[in-house]
Amino acid sequence: MSGVDILMVVLRLAFAILVPLTFIVIFVWMERRGASYIQDRSGPNRANVGGFTLGGLVQPVADAVKLIFKEDLTPGHIRNKFYFMLAPAIVFAAALLTFAVVPFADDITIGDKTYMMQGIPMDVGILWFLGIAGFAVYGIILAGWSSHNKFAMLGGLRATAQVISYEIPLALAVIALLGVYGSVHLNDMVRYQGELLWGFVPAWGIVVQPIGFLLFMITAVAEANRTPFDIAEGESEIVAGYFTEYSSMKFALFFMGEYVAMFVSSAIIVTLYFGGYHIPWLNTETLRENATTxxxxxxxxxxxxxxxxxxxxxxxxxxxxxxxxxxxxxxxxxxxxxxxxxxxxxxxxxxxxxxxxLGEMGAQILTMIIQIIVFILKTFLVGFLYVWIRWTLPRFRYDTLQLLGWKILLPIALVNIIVTAVVVLSLQ
CATH class of the missing domain: 1.10.287 (Helix Hairpins)
Structure with missing residues (x-):
């Protein structure tokens, strides 16, 4: 490998690892600020370093320090300590790995080599997301079983049933989208959204698949175990669900896994439905050709x-x-x-x-920086939608959640595939 190859590998991996971890702090801060704004109360404005609160950003840091130094308790009735400790790691790792194939900028050409701007340069695209995202439920199941606690076991069973119920309409929404894009590669999907429909409307996924977007958004919230789909950890019914017996950093891994999953879901939604790293009416070619302007x-x-x-x-x-x-x-x-x-x-x-x-290389670098900023900003805004939903809607009952998944979302997803297929075939 040349020096450029090594540099690109380091940069891509650093982005794919450090950005989701950084967004844990940002989303925790946004959760608290959003909750305080929606509920008309004080937000995180007490924790400070030398009198500096940074608008509340010091509070997540204080939480991290607290969890790191908090006593780590492992109850004596735990069924299997190895699986008990492995469970939070599975949840966190599955959420982090899902982001590996999300493109955060368009490909860059240096010399005779083209580099994909994603953590792991693979063409499997959305199939990686569908395959890895479901692994998180194994950590939840292990946590519920190994805790040897009735509330934890109920939380694990609820999570399992929920994932089965909502993975199906989520996958069907993706299938309808594949019929439009004609590729599983996420970067191909983003490039498609850089074009214009009828010469003036951005060909974003939300424009060509509005029903698919609603399906994907609802099921993605359910996959991330966010309110109103957080029955697996419903504190009003089963204490804390599958992580009832967890404390200190093992609890923190579950906590961090939720926010990494929230970030990854937001990034996937941006990639599939909101043009990815593209600015409306300014695709990669336009930015590079007009880099000086x-x-x-x-x-x-x-x-x-x-x-x-x-x-x-x-x-x-x-x-x-x-x-x-x-x-x-x-x-x-x-x-x-x-x-x-x-x-x-x-x-x-x-x-x-x-x-x-600027030259050709300078134009590519400038375009990459702009696209990364646009991608992060869009992801932040979709993340706020998660916060908005959480502090607006109440938690579903278990039977209502299952009814929504099987009797409403699944039929709509099937009809959406049929209608999409008819429209795509008629336009060919």
Whole structure:
């Protein structure tokens, strides 16, 4: 392997591992901020380092420190300690591995080699997601069985029945989508969505498969065990379900696995239905051909964005009552300097790139950076939809959940496949 090959492998793996782990912190923060906003109450505004709360981002760090140093208890009645410890690792690993084939930018060509911008460069695409995502339920089953606890066992059984019920309509929604895209490769699907329908409408999956999107969104929430589908851990009925007996870092792995699964589901939804890393009306070829114009536009937009963000931050970073030496104001002053410095650094890089000439390689790198930012932003917004659903809808009863999966979603998914097949064949 050449040096470039090694560098690309390291960069892709680093992105595929570090970004989902980083989003655990971001989604935990968004969960709490979203809950406080929807329920009109205070959010994470107490945990701080030297008086800096960073808008609540210190709270997930405090949670991590607490769980790391919390006493790890293993009850004496555990049926099998090996499987008891293996279960959370399976849940977390399955969620993390699912992201390995999600493209976060279009392919890059260096010399005579083309590199796929995904963690593991495989062509199996969506089949990898369908195959690996279902493995998480094995960890849940092992957790329920090995805990030797009736509440944990009930949680494991509920999770098993739920996965069976919702994997079928999820797979059928994907089958209908494959009929439109004609490929299982996720990057081919994203490229298809970079085109235009009738010359002006982006060919996003949500446009060509609106019913499929609703099916996939509902089943993805159920697969991630998120409210209103969290009957496997319903605290009002079975204490905490399959992780009732878990504490410390073993509990943290279940906790982290849920948010990694939430991130991966959001990334898959973005890839299948919201154009992936594409900007509407600006596909990869358009960005690369107009790289200089794009860089000049960014020179204007970057300072405007940071100026608006700083003004918003300074307006909201203060107490609602008169408070001498308000620590939030002091924090906003420091962060203002940091963001101004960041904006200046980005402007300097853009000016240097324009003065030296972007060239073909520079155009590819600029396009890749823009597409990664767009992909992450879209994933963040879909993740907020998960939070919105959780703090808006109540938990389903077990029988209602099964009725929804088998008697409503499954027939709709079958009809959607038939209608899609008829339309695709008639247009050929």
């Amino acid at each position: 794009v860089a000049q536009t960014l020179l204007v937009l970057v300072p405007l964005f940071f100026a608006m963000f700083i003004l918003w931050m300074r307006k909201n970073s203060r107490c609602h009552y008169d408070r001498p030496n308000d620590p939030r104001v002091r924090e906003a002053n420091v962060l203002t300097v940091v963001f101004i410095g960041l904006a200046a650094a980005i402007e300097l890089v853009l000016l240097l790139a324009l003065s030296m000439g």
